[in-house]
Amino acid sequence: MNDDSPTSRLLPTVRLKPKAEARAIRHGFPWVYADELVTDRRTQSLDPGALAVLEDGERRALGLVTVNVKSKIIARMLDRDPDAVIDQDWFAARLARAHAHRSRLYAQPFYRLVHAEADGLPGVVIDRFGDVAVVQPNAAWAEAHLDDLVAALVSVTGVRTVIKNGSGRARGLEGLADATAVVHGPAPLGPIAVPMNGAIYMADLIGGQKTGLFFDQRENQAFAARLARGARVLDMFAHVGGFGLAALAGGAASALAVDASAPALALAGQGAAAAGFADRFTTRQGDAFDVLEALGAEAAQFDLVICDPPAFAPAKPALEAGLRAYERVARLAAPLVAPGGYLVLCSCSHAADLAAFRNASARGIGRGGRRGQIIYTGFAAPDHPVLPQLAETSYLKALAFRLDG
Numbered sequence: 571m572n573d574d575s576p577t578s579r580l581l582p583t584v585r586l587k588p589k590a591e592a593r594a595i596r597h598g599f600p601w602v603y604a605d606e607l608v609t610d611r612r613t614q615s616l617d618p619g620a621l622a623v624l625e626d627g628e629r630r631a632l633g634l635v636t637v638n639v640k641s642k643i644i645a646r647m648l649d650r651d652p653d654a655v656i657d658q659d660w661f662a663a664r665l666a667r668a669h670a671h672r673s674r675l676y677a678q679p680f681y682r683l684v685h686a687e688a689d690g691l692p693g694v695v696i697d698r699f700g701d702v703a704v705v706q707p708n709a710a711w712a713e714a715h716l717d718d719l720v721a722a723l724v725s726v727t728g729v730r731t732v733i734k735n736g737s738g739r740a741r742g743l744e745g746l747a748d749a750t751a752v753v754h755g756p757a758p759l760g761p762i763a764v765p766m767n768g769a770i771y772m773a774d775l776i777g778g779q780k781t782g783l784f785f786d787q788r789e790n791q792a793f794a795a796r797l798a799r800g801a802r803v804l805d806m807f808a809h810v811g812g813f814g815l816a817a818l819a820g821g822a823a824s825a826l827a828v829d830a831s832a833p834a835l836a837l838a839g840q841g842a843a844a845a846g847f848a849d850r851f852t853t854r855q856g857d858a859f860d861v862l863e864a865l866g867a868e869a870a871q872f873d874l875v876i877c878d879p880p881a882f883a884p885a886k887p888a889l890e891a892g893l894r895a896y897e898r899v900a901r902l903a904a905p906l907v908a909p910g911g912y913l914v915l916c917s918c919s920h921a922a923d924l925a926a927f928r929n930a931s932a933r934g935i936g937r938g939g940r941r942g943q944i945i946y947t948g949f950a951a952p953d954h955p956v957l958p959q960l961a962e963t964s965y966l967k968a969l970a971f972r973l974d975g
């Protein structure tokens with residue numbers, strides 16, 4: 571970068587400490603942690619989400635970053651070009667690339683459009699529901715540039731409505747307040763019907779959990795549906811019926827959906843009715859562990875049991891407790907599976923890698939008095955790409971076991 575470039579005149583610089591490893595940044599790692607950056611008074615004075623040029627210890631430019639001194643991730647790489655201008659056109663280019671991939675994957679516009687760092691938009695999640703998009707600006711820079719992001723989103727996709735979902739743990743880590751609002755176009759009049767895997771899901775885009783629906787399980791739900799023909803199905807932690815409704819579309823004889831949220835189960839029931847599955851679909855509200863224990867006491871049996879809990883290990887400090895929780899789920903669920911039946915166990919905890927989750931699941935099955943073979947290992951759907959340099963973008967695991975007779 572020369573001293574006459576626009577960026578060098580307008581933007582501050584931030585510098586890695588002399589012993590910080592610049593090689594990872596050069597090879598694609600998108601984050602700088604707080605203990606890796608020189609945090610002098612000038613850096614400390616930057617507003618959360620401010621743009622800056624990142625330099626290595628020898629003052630060579632590495633790229634354009636966003637800085638938030640309130641976050642443990644103090645800098646996020648936005649562009650390898652330190653002279654990049656973050657405006658509507660810049661967002662449009664990133665969104666067009668993401669949109670081209672999803673349009674190739676899916677005939678209908680229901681998918682995750684932007685998966686944060688993996689799509690070159692750090693901390694930004696965008697899910698599309700037909701003519702409506704839900705944006706989660708989970709990093710301070712995205713909050714500061716929301717107007718340009720929304721304008722580019724409308725231009726690239728043609729959506730009529732954009733909802734900002736400003737809730738969740740990630741925003742708190744960035745020092746951002748919770749705030750959900752319609753930021754473009756008319757508000758939805760009610761839940762949005764989402765066709766997927768032959769089922770219909772009802773997504774509450776404003777009052778529902780996260781963006782209203784979890785697209786990441788699409789491929790795993792499709793696999794489970796292949797096991798469901800003629801089966802009695804139990805869908806634990808069902809939310810709006812993700813696995814249970816897919817199983818019914820796959821020909822399940824019946825599906826019982828269990829969740830702690832009455833509104834989520836009501837949406838699941840609406841989805842079952844919309845698809846013509848209402849006569850084969852039932853719900854049970856309650857704490858999942860309590861219901862699993864109660865079903866065990868009732869000697870209930872199912873041909874296919876799916877457990878898709880929330881992240882029990884959202885970060886490394888919670889890993890051991892999280893793995894014990896996954897083991898407990900497997901221990902309580904295994905006895906409910908009929909001889910020769912199937913148990914699908916899922917984890918969305920990036921802190922628990924596949925090997926750790928697999929071991930916890932196998933221990934739980936064994937302590938539940940069963941043995942089994944793994945017949946399938948699944949991950950997030952391809953609209954949730956993985957940035958190879960960032961393990962956090964590869965978070966979802968699904969294991970299908972066939973249990974002994």
